Structure formats: structure tokens, C-alpha cells
Amino acid sequence: MRVKLALAPMVNLTHAAFRELVAHFGGCRLFFTEMVNVRHLKSLPPSKDPYLFPAERDRPLVVQLVGREPSDFEFAVRRLEELGYTAGYNLNLGCTKGRFQRYGWGASLLEEPSLVDEILSAMSSSTEREISVKMRVPKGFPRGTFPELVEVFERWRVSFLVVHARSPEDGFKRPARWQLLKRIKEQTSLEVWGNGDVFSPEDTLRMVEETGVDGVVIGRAALIRPWIFRDVEACLGGKNPLPFEEAAGEAVELFPQYLMRFLPERWWSKRLDAFLYWFLQNFSGALFYFRKLLKCGDFNSKVLQVKELVEKAKDVRSYPVAPFLPVR
Numbered sequence: 001m002r003v004k005l006a007l008a009p010m011v012n013l014t015h016a017a018f019r020e021l022v023a024h025f026g027g028c029r030l031f032f033t034e035m036v037n038v039r040h041l042k043s044l045p046p047s048k049d050p051y052l053f054p055a056e057r058d059r060p061l062v063v064q065l066v067g068r069e070p071s072d073f074e075f076a077v078r079r080l081e082e083l084g085y086t087a088g089y090n091l092n093l094g095c096t097k098g099r100f101q102r103y104g105w106g107a108s109l110l111e112e113p114s115l116v117d118e119i120l121s122a123m124s125s126s127t128e129r130e131i132s133v134k135m136r137v138p139k140g141f142p143r144g145t146f147p148e149l150v151e152v153f154e155r156w157r158v159s160f161l162v163v164h165a166r167s168p169e170d171g172f173k174r175p176a177r178w179q180l181l182k183r184i185k186e187q188t189s190l191e192v193w194g195n196g197d198v199f200s201p202e203d204t205l206r207m208v209e210e211t212g213v214d215g216v217v218i219g220r221a222a223l224i225r226p227w228i229f230r231d232v233e234a235c236l237g238g239k240n241p242l243p244f245e246e247a248a249g250e251a252v253e254l255f256p257q258y259l260m261r262f263l264p265e266r267w268w269s270k271r272l273d274a275f276l277y278w279f280l281q282n283f284s285g286a287l288f289y290f291r292k293l294l295k296c297g298d299f300n301s302k303v304l305q306v307k308e309l310v311e312k313a314k315d316v317r318s319y320p321v322a323p324f325l326p327v328r
């Protein structure tokens with residue numbers, strides 16, 4: 001079996017430094033930036049924007065865009081074309097945060113297929129590169145706006161759909177419903193990449209077998225184990241996953257170095273904390289360790305503490321690494 005694997009876009013987490021870490025371990029075939037607001041691109045040239053900084057090995061790299069005004073998307077894509085390293089653009093129709101609902105961004109657009117049509121038209125007019133969409137399952141599926149959205153996606157030759165197998169109302173409260181992926185796959189000729197609650201290499205293979213999706217996009221489990229993509233490949237080849245101590249040791253050694261190499265200094269500490277919140281969920285005492293680490297103040301002491309923790313490697317969880325702390 002061949003599975004296309006991608007790292008999901010995640011705000012404050014899938015920046016250049018983290019993508020480089022995932023690329024270091026291998027196995028991931030596509031990277032997304034965290035979502036970038038199209039309006040943001042009006043004020044800052046993309047080459048100066050840390051949200052858009054590339055790393056070295058995070059290719060192909062797709063920029064994820066969020067917003068509402070078609071003209072903002074047109075402008076943003078035209079500006080991003082200057083960068084040269086982008087493999088394509090992804091339209092965010094999945095984010096459900098309160099602010100997004102208020103402004104009618106992200107998943108709110110699932111209720112407005114004609115506006116999605118205008119946005120895709122605007123994006124297509126500014127680029128020859130691939131345009132993809134990341135969405136949640138719209139309300140009323142398989143009826144509601146879904147058939148119209150598919151028509152729009154097919155008309156604009158969207159290169160693939162990433163479907164997070166939850167509705168906007170689900171938030172993260174209920175488990176992902178993979179059976180919806182199978183039904184979506186049956187109802188469109190477009191490539192469908194599945195997403196939601198893949199927490200182990202075995203889950204990845206099971207998602208493909210049960211739903212027929214063309215690719216699998218992994219989010220939170222990659223924050224906990226940035227080497228999960230390599231483990232999926234090993235699993236496909238009938239090999240064992242990487243030993244935890246070895247992989248985790250490399251991750252805590254390299255990640256701080258990549259933060260310093262690829263991101264501005266003002267980001268280092270906050271992005272380290274954001275990563276550790278997830279990474280520490282490799283240990284059953286995650287919350288205890290996380291609180292302890294937050295207290296120890298500066299960047300270097302945190303790095304030292306987490307290295308010590310990994311060296312001792314006590315109470316390590318095994319796959320599947322379902323997160324037990326809430327999304328924050």
C-alpha cells in the first residue's frame with residue numbers, strides 16, 4: 001500500500017522550525033504552513049513575514065490562507081507568487097474558532113458556496129499553482145451545501161480536498177467520523193485526503209483501508225511524535241517504529257536549534273512552550289511536567305529540563321498517542 005502523508009496546518013505550531021523537525025525524520029510528503037490571514041499580506045511583504053518563512057527540507061510547502069474577501073485572496077496569492085518556493089495554496093474552510101465565526105472565515109464559508117466560488121476564482125486568476133481546500137464536513141451532509149460545494153471545487157479544478165471528519169458544530173468534542181470520509185470519497189471525483197484522530201501508524205493504514213482516501217493528514221499526533229510519518233513508512237515496510245528514546249532525544253536536541261535558525265528571537269520561547277504542551281503528552285504525567293517546565297523561566301533552562309526528562313524516559317506512552325489534554 002502507498003499512502004500520501006501530510007502534516008496538518010496548526011496555528012503557532014507548524015512554523016518553519018517544526019516543519020524542519022518533521023522533515024528531518026522523513027516520511028512526510030507534504031507540508032502546510034499554519035493559516036495565514038489574507039489581510040495580513042497587505043501590510044507585510046511575504047518574504048519578511050515569519051509566518052511564511054520556509055525551512056530547508058519542508059517541501060513541497062503549501063501556504064494555507066484564511067479570510068473572506070475574494071479581492072484579498074487575489075492580492076494575497078499574487079504577492080505570495082513572489083516567494084517562489086510555494087507549491088500551492090490551500091483555502092481554509094475548516095477553522096471554527098469564535099473569532100472566525102464572527103468574521104465569517106474558515107468553516108463559516110461552508111454555508112456560502114457562491115462566495116467560495118468567487119474566492120476560488122480570485123485565487124485561480126493569480127496563480128498557475130495547485131489550489132487545494134481543507135474543510136470540515138458541512139452541516140446537513142450529504143445534502144445541505146455539500147453538493148454545491150463539490151460542484152464549485154470541481155469547476156475550479158481543486159487539486160485535492162483535505163477533509164477533517166467532523167462537522168463545524170463538533171469542535172473537537174466528539175470523535176472524528178471516518179465513515180463520512182468514505183461517503184465523501186464516493187461523491188466526488190476529486191482526490192480526498194482524510195484527517196482527524198489518526199494517532200498511530202496503524203490508524204493511518206486503517207483510515208486508508210476503511211475509507212479509500214488518497215492521502216492522510218496528521219495533526220496533533222505529529223506534535224506529540226514529530227517522527228510519526230517515518231513510523232508509518234516503517235509500518236508499511238513491515239518494520240518497527242523508531243525507539244522512543246532515540247527519536248525523542250533527537251527531537252529535543254534539534255527543535256530548539258531549528259527555532260533559533262528559522263524564526264525570530266521574539267518567537268522562540270512561546271513557540272517552545274506551544275510545542276512542549278503537545279510533546280510532553282508522550283508521558284502520562286504531561287500536565288505535571290508542563291507546569292513544572294513553565295515555571296523554570298528562560299528558554300535554555302526549559303530545553304535542559306526537557307532533555308533530562310527524555311533521558312530518563314519514565315512513564316512513556318506507546319502508540320496510539322491520542323492527546324489527553326484539550327486543544328488550546
Ligand SMILES: Cc1cc2nc3c(=O)[nH]c(=O)nc-3n(C[C@H](O)[C@H](O)[C@H](O)COP(=O)(O)O)c2cc1C
Pocket residue numbers: 008009010011013034035064092094095134164195196197198217218219220221327328
Ligand atoms: C492547535 C491547533 C491549531 C490548528 N490550526 C489550524 C490551522 O491553522 N488551519 C487548519 O486548517 N486547521 C487547523 N487545525 C486543525 C488541524 O489541522 C486538524 O484538522 C485537526 O487537528 C484534526 O486532525 P488531528 O486529529 O490529526 O489533530 C488546528 C488544530 C489544532 C489542534
